[in-house]
Amino acid sequence: MKKLTKIALASSVLAMTLSINISAQAQEKRLLTLDDQFAFRQISDPQLSPTGDWIAYTVTNTDLKNDTRDNHIYMTSWDGSQTLQLTNGNDSEYNPRFSPDGKYLAFRSSRESGKQQIWLLNLAGGEAEKISDFAGDVTDFVWSGDSRQLAVIAEEPVPEIPFNGKTPPPIVIDQFHFLEDGVGFIGKSREHLYVLDLATRKADILTPGSFNEYLPAWSTDNKNIAFVSKRGQESDRNNNWDLYAIAAQSGAKARQLTTFIGPDS
Incomplete structure (x- = not known):
């Protein structure tokens, strides 16, 4: 709680300092502009x-x-x-x-x-x-407590259909949740959990498959990673996010921690 308080205080102090510096530059009164x-x-x-x-x-x-x-x-x-x-x-x-x-x-x-x-x-x-050298974008990462590894959420892109420059490839819709504001068509790309070793720069995927994983968090002994995922049949038709945990090693199986109806985080 003390750390959270210090971070909140830090954010306020930085914002105030920046405002004061900008105000100090204005030596005379004038109308505000878009600039x-x-x-x-x-x-x-x-x-x-x-x-x-x-x-x-x-x-x-x-x-x-x-x-x-x-x-x-x-x-x-x-x-x-x-x-x-x-x-x-x-x-x-x-x-x-x-x-x-x-x-x-x-x-x-x-x-x-x-x-x-x-x-x-x-x-x-x-x-x-x-x-890191993932095929898609890294969207999130968290340090392990011993500073030796990173839990990483990275996109696994879908191979693009060749485009001959004349007729664009068709957009195939075969899922309920297929479009998002600000994103567009979602497609088949997924965001998966990886563990990246700092010494070797080697990244191992922990959660391959057809689901997305988010919000990784390390256990205190640095052996397991908790994450949030929405799984099951027709998972894109509901908002039932659950907590899972998995050992931080290739080939491990994820285990479900919560079964509440609705989003867990």
């Missing part, structure tokens, strides 16, 4: 370091000239005396996460490959390194 609105930077996803000395977070900027938005990672000391910009590439970065031993900061970015992958930054210095 002023877009000049505000949005701070999100604050993460407290294991020692409690630093806060990592993302800052979103709007570039009106190029009609783009970028998202980069910063780190501020708890006493507010130092602020460091950790990333500044052409591609945005998301979800900064300290390793439990405090040596690394992992994040998601589409650098190089065009797909969201996991990058690792050694906090002792040096450039960030891409440590």
